[in-house]
Amino acid sequence: MGALRQLTVTQQVGLLFVIIFGLLAIVTGLAFARSLRELSPEMAELTERFRRELRAVWIGTVLFWVAWASGAFVATLLFALMSFLALREFITLTHTRRGDHRALLAAFFVVLPAQYFLAGTRHFDLFTVFIPVYAFAALPILAALGNDATRFLERTAKIQWGTMVCIYGMSHAPALLLLDFEGYQERGAFLVLYLVLVVACAQGVQALASRRVRARPVARQIDRTFSWRAFVIGALGGGLVGGLLYWITPFKPAQSLLIGFIASGCGTLGSLVMQALKRDAGVRRWGNRASVTGAVGLLDRVAPLAFAAPVFFHSVRWYFDA
């Protein structure tokens, strides 16, 4: 795999995308062949769900490809749009009141653009503290000025939480793209791809493992399929993929394995947290099927990334002192 490091940046990314699209095409072909056979209703339902997931993966991959092909600026805009849509879905699920109007406007139209602007212009110091410090103070002030004390703490907490996950968390993906450190200039796209691939694989492996492995669910009230054993298998799977991908990263194989493991762990735990959130909001199932409120399940899909990206970003930055 050392030879792969000798290739130029564009060749490496090209190769990576060829591999990913090739794998996806094979999986899609297999799924299609399988769908031609007669299946029991239970299996048919499962196949249908798998096809929906596969479609989401295709859309995501094409999006990343577009983001990479069109440069950092467009990629930042794309992530900002994703952030916007995720926050829209999050706010829809929480019960805000009239008095929150101004705070919500600030979150959507001031904090979100400002955060992505900071990421795009590489002001990483302010970028890191802007939401946890400044937005944290500003949003409740605006809410208090709304002159409504009913469930005040609950309402502001929800808005702040949504801002943290949907804006702060997500914005670390384009920030990775723009992160420069020695010997690794202009190659941030790899880090994003690495992160997304690792987290996605961990999710997939965990889902498979929780079907095959018999283990006691840890939090039955929240997710019946989540068990420590499946979690560890998923995170190890993600770590393994991370290790295999070390040639696109600035890491050594062992480091890559470890960082992949950490990112996967954060991602799968993040999706567990989202599961808890949707239980609380009374949504039974999201996944692609649009519910009547129009929640299309974007939040579900981006949650692992939104949880893993900041941890990944800071560990990379801290370790490489960038």
Next chain:
Amino acid sequence: MTRPEFVGLLLSSIARLITGAQGHWYGSPPKAEQRIYFANHQSHFDWVLIWASLPHDLRAQTRPIAARDYWTSSPLKHWITREVFNAVYVSRIRTEDEDPLEPLVEALRNGDSLVIFPEGTRGNKGEPQAFKAGLYHLAEQFPGVQLIPTWIDNVQRVMPKGEVVPVPILCSVTFGAPMTLAPGEEKRTFLDRARSAVMALSKVAA
């Protein structure tokens, strides 16, 4: 693409970006038949939301009602309502010899579909207020036109009364099964039935 078409596309894209503008059709498929959509009214955003959730082909022939004094008061408002939305203007000031429904009747004679908010004003509670009689008179005069109850969900959170900038929150528009005026049905009975048909859709939407 003409300028009104472009502005229309722009407005509907904004509405989609902010609210998702999801149209759900229960009991009446989106067809190019002549229809009167009647809906609950909670915000200025309601009309744009219904309009954006209609399929593209139906938008041109579905017209809103606009108060003449307000919507012709500036050139921009007039242009948008006339050119983009093709609104039917009604005057809010009552005169003795003029039927306020006349412009609506005219539009229905031409074969257009209408969107009306029978509450008359915007409510700020969850339940719609009692319906005004206009719907009944139109149903009486045009028995061939389908009456479609419509429920707009969540929009009061997007733009509460008194606010100008909308907050992005997902909304849905639910279109129900067509209802008709029964022979010899009392005005009040019909209007109450229409109101409960709209409210019944809120349970479908939830």
